[in-house]
Amino acid sequence: MIGVELSKMFRRPRTWATIAVLNALPVLVAVLLQLTDLAPRPGEGPPFLSAVLTNGQLFPLAALAIVLPLFLPIAVAVVSGDAVAGEAQAGTLRYLLARPAGRTRLLVAKLVAVLAFVLVTVVVVAVVGYLVGTLLFDAQPVTSGTSGAGTSMSGTPLTPEELARRTLLAIGYVAVSMLGVAAFGLFFSTLTDSPLAAALGALAVLVTSSLLFTLDAASPIAPYLPTRYWLAFVDLFRDPVLWRDVVRGLALQGVYVGVLLTAAWANFATKDVTS
Amino acid sequence: MAARGYGRARRWSVVVALVAVLASLPALVGALPADDADVGAAELRAAVLASGGVGFSGYAVSAGGLALPVGDQLPAVADLLSDRSLLRVWWRGPDEHRVDVVSAAGETGVHVDAGGTWTWEYESATATRTAPAALTLPAPPDLVPASLGRRLLSEAADDELSRIGARRVAGRDALGLRLVPAAPAASVARVDVWADAATGLPLAVEVVAVEEVGGDASLPALDTRFLDLDLTVPPAGVIAFTPPADARVGTGEDPAGLLREAADRELSPVRLPVELAGLGRRDVAGAPAAVGLYGSGVTLLAVAPVPGRLAAGLRSTLTAAPDAVTDELGTRVAAGPLGLMLVEPPRSGAYVLTGTVTLDALADAAAALPGMTS
Numbered sequence: 345m346i347g348v349e350l351s352k353m354f355r356r357p358r359t360w361a362t363i364a365v366l367n368a369l370p371v372l373v374a375v376l377l378q379l380t381d382l383a384p385r386p387g388e389g390p391p392f393l394s395a396v397l398t399n400g401q402l403f404p405l406a407a408l409a410i411v412l413p414l415f416l417p418i419a420v421a422v423v424s425g426d427a428v429a430g431e432a433q434a435g436t437l438r439y440l441l442a443r444p445a446g447r448t449r450l451l452v453a454k455l456v457a458v459l460a461f462v463l464v465t466v467v468v469v470a471v472v473g474y475l476v477g478t479l480l481f482d483a484q485p486v487t488s489g490t491s492g493a494g495t496s497m498s499g500t501p502l503t504p505e506e507l508a509r510r511t512l513l514a515i516g517y518v519a520v521s522m523l524g525v526a527a528f529g530l531f532f533s534t535l536t537d538s539p540l541a542a543a544l545g546a547l548a549v550l551v552t553s554s555l556l557f558t559l560d561a562a563s564p565i566a567p568y569l570p571t572r573y574w575l576a577f578v579d580l581f582r583d584p585v586l587w588r589d590v591v592r593g594l595a596l597q598g599v600y601v602g603v604l605l606t607a608a609w610a611n612f613a614t615k616d617v618t619s
Numbered sequence: 620m621a622a623r624g625y626g627r628a629r630r631w632s633v634v635v636a637l638v639a640v641l642a643s644l645p646a647l648v649g650a651l652p653a654d655d656a657d658v659g660a661a662e663l664r665a666a667v668l669a670s671g672g673v674g675f676s677g678y679a680v681s682a683g684g685l686a687l688p689v690g691d692q693l694p695a696v697a698d699l700l701s702d703r704s705l706l707r708v709w710w711r712g713p714d715e716h717r718v719d720v721v722s723a724a725g726e727t728g729v730h731v732d733a734g735g736t737w738t739w740e741y742e743s744a745t746a747t748r749t750a751p752a753a754l755t756l757p758a759p760p761d762l763v764p765a766s767l768g769r770r771l772l773s774e775a776a777d778d779e780l781s782r783i784g785a786r787r788v789a790g791r792d793a794l795g796l797r798l799v800p801a802a803p804a805a806s807v808a809r810v811d812v813w814a815d816a817a818t819g820l821p822l823a824v825e826v827v828a829v830e831e832v833g834g835d836a837s838l839p840a841l842d843t844r845f846l847d848l849d850l851t852v853p854p855a856g857v858i859a860f861t862p863p864a865d866a867r868v869g870t871g872e873d874p875a876g877l878l879r880e881a882a883d884r885e886l887s888p889v890r891l892p893v894e895l896a897g898l899g900r901r902d903v904a905g906a907p908a909a910v911g912l913y914g915s916g917v918t919l920l921a922v923a924p925v926p927g928r929l930a931a932g933l934r935s936t937l938t939a940a941p942d943a944v945t946d947e948l949g950t951r952v953a954a955g956p957l958g959l960m961l962v963e964p965p966r967s968g969a970y971v972l973t974g975t976v977t978l979d980a981l982a983d984a985a986a987a988l989p990g991m992t993s
Contacts, residue, residue, distance in 0.1 A: 498726060578723065588847060603637055
């Protein structure tokens with residue numbers, strides 16, 4: 345059943361259209377940067393964007409930082425919100441459930457498909473970012489002991505292997521950060537027959553979380569907000585790596601995924617399916 | 620139908636139980652009791668002062684409510700004392716440590732070694748070397764709970780100190796020590812230092828201002844604490860710093876030298892009283908002779924004669940502050956426990972008074988300055 349859901353997800357033109365649109369913004373930013381040479385001052389704008397002019401190999405990180413606050417979560421919310429509610433709206437859910445596979449397995453298969461979408465999307469954004477970055481900007485041959493690309497935020501040199509390793513970790517971390525969004529989308533998707541309502545529900549949670557995060561009065565609950573540790577991938581480029589927020593971010597996403605999937609299962613396993 | 624309803628209720632009860640367990644975990648961990656030890660206040664203070672050589676690495680958060688009216692002139696200092704700063708600390712000793720101020724997309728690292736200080740700013744890719752100086756502007760290492768706690772307790776008298784139980788800080792048992800300054804002029808109501816039971820290392824420090832200057836026991840003027848602490852000595856390689864090849868490398872100014880130079884050039888020596896606002900005069904290494912320093916412990920007052928054009932600039936800054944008080948003595952303003960006053964006597968040059976004293980004490984001191992008494 346997982347294979348069926350995966351092939352359904354990636355055979356849909358809509359999936360690839362979403363990924364393509366998601367890549368458009370970083371590419372546009374890269375082209376504008378290349379044409380104008382006007383990088384934001386360091387410390388302003390998305391992380392790493394200021395460093396891209398001197399080293400295009402950092403553009404995957406800048407590209408992820410550009411889509412992370414809004415576009416990536418929107419895409420994940422839309423796809424995950426569609427998972428069950430989309431079938432219900434199209435009237436295909438009861439045929440799916442007529443198969444002897446069981447509802448829990450269908451939920452797991454839907455989840456795996458959404459996770460695959462998250463992973464593929466993040467990797468595609470990073471790969472396109474790398475290609476665009478190295479094509480449009482100087483790609484410095486990074487060697488140990490010199491600076492530029494190979495400098496951590498703490499001012500220490502990083503070897504090319506180390507830089508590549510940390511970039512891969514950052515890509516993985518961004519993918520995991522999106523799992524909470526996917527779990528919210530999937531849970532709401534089992535509550536309603538409208539994929540739009542489910543996606544908007546997930547987005548409402550994210551907007552609420554981002555808003556509360558900026559509010560001092562909400563600081564007691566800040567560590568539990570789903571978006572709290574999203575930008576912690578920046579900490580992977582400090583030296584020594586600051587694992588505190590990264591580890592907390594992973595654990596928090598794990599908790600949200602666990603709780604919401606249990607809730608989705610509790611609701612969906614005995615839900616009256618009428619469409 | 621009933622069986623399905625039963626299954627549904629069972630499933631949801633699993634969800635509710637899961638959420639309840641997860642939601643109560645932080646509260647349970649936070650409620651772990653701290654072990655108090657039978658240590659007297661004077662003994663605990665001695666342990667705190669002896670903790671400078673304890674090696675550790677940690678992660679601390681410092682929140683300051685000192686809105687200094689110097690945001691334009693000294694932005695770094697103003698940010699440090701008025702904002703929430705996240706500090707990563709590696710400490711091998713007073714002459715070998717590193718403190719990084721971590722922000723969402725950048726960091727400022729202060730690397731201290733025996734020969735001076737490297738300050739690395741990621742945002743501007745600049746590395747600045749500063750020679751050791753007796754008198755410096757506030758810097759991130761000063762806000763590390765361990766250093767701040769030692770500094771604030773260094774001149775405390777035994778009768779100003781009391782024990783206030785124990786609590787857990789950064790997962791360790793911390794013994795509480797309260798300092799209530801005896802001087803009537805003090806603008807600091809109390810300083811609470813929570814020191815590690817095993818090593819004496821201060822783990823959290825809270826400074827609360829007196830109510831007259833807007834102090835509020837629930838909202839310390841300065842609150843700095845460790846969130847994580849590891850008491851193993853960090854490797855020297857983490858603290859050492861070599862500027863990256865493409866960094867802009869500069870040499871930092873020596874603020875004490877500049878201050879002395881400016882004082883010698885600009886300030887005419889004035890005979891200042893031996894006592895102001897009940898605080899005795901004292902000597903501080905590196906301070907210019909024209910500046911008078913008074914008080915001890917956490918109750919300090921500095922008086923400096925200033926040239927007229929400087930006074931004019933300061934007057935406009937101070938009068939622009941919303942809660943500034945202006946009367947025949949001059950203009951005074953409080954930023955939490957820190958008071959600042961400009962005095963312009965009719966027949967002589969102007970003075971600036973600043974320190975951790977109340978606005979009333981500033982007024983008393985101003986009235987006793989040469990040129991004011993007639």
